[in-house]
Amino acid sequence: MxxxxxxxxxxxxxxxxxxxxxxxxxxxxxxxxxxxxxxxxxxxxxxxxxxxxxxxxxxxxxxxxxxxxxxxxxxxxxxxxxxxxxxxxxQRKEYKYFKCPSCRQELRAPRGRGKIEVTCQKCHNVFRTKT
Structure with a gap:
């Protein structure tokens, strides 16, 4: 009721x-x-x-x-x-987060790969970084 x-x-x-x-x-x-x-x-x-x-x-x-x-x-x-x-x-233990030096796009790569060459998907800038 x-x-x-x-x-x-x-x-x-x-x-x-x-x-x-x-x-x-x-x-x-x-x-x-x-x-x-x-x-x-x-x-x-x-x-x-x-x-x-x-x-x-x-x-x-x-x-x-x-x-x-x-x-x-x-x-x-x-x-x-x-x-x-x-x-x-x-995801901080599995991935390393960093920014592209030219366009500041945030990128990620798997940890433990050493120094890698990364190509930014936005500006196609190629740079090296440590994971």
């Missing part, structure tokens, strides 16, 4: 997305900082919680989608950069 009422209430609402989760995480961090250092910061955390709830229960879906698209224009490059750094860190 209560589940059906909840479903009826949530019908036509926007729901959660990455922006809402990011707002909640920021609120959690501010809440922790506020409890340790300066208590008025927790009021800002509470405002972020309210904003996340407002976005979740909003029926103005086009406005929420515009906010989310603006957030993704910022978040997607940052997420890709973090993913690339994580991949590079996890």
């Amino acid at each position: 209560w589940y059906e009422r909840l479903q009826r209430f949530l019908y036509g609402r926007y729901g959660t997305d990455k922006l809402s989760i990011a707002i909640l995480v920021a609120g959690l961090l501010l809440s922790l900082i506020g409890s340790l250092l300066f208590w008025p910061i927790t009021l800002l955390a509470d405002a972020l919680y309210i904003w996340a709830l407002f976005r979740t229960f909003s029926r103005n879906i086009p406005a929420r989608q515009r906010e989310y698209a603006a957030f993704l224009r910022f978040w997607t490059p940052a997420e890709n950069w973090l993913r690339k750094k994580k991949q590079r860190f996890s």
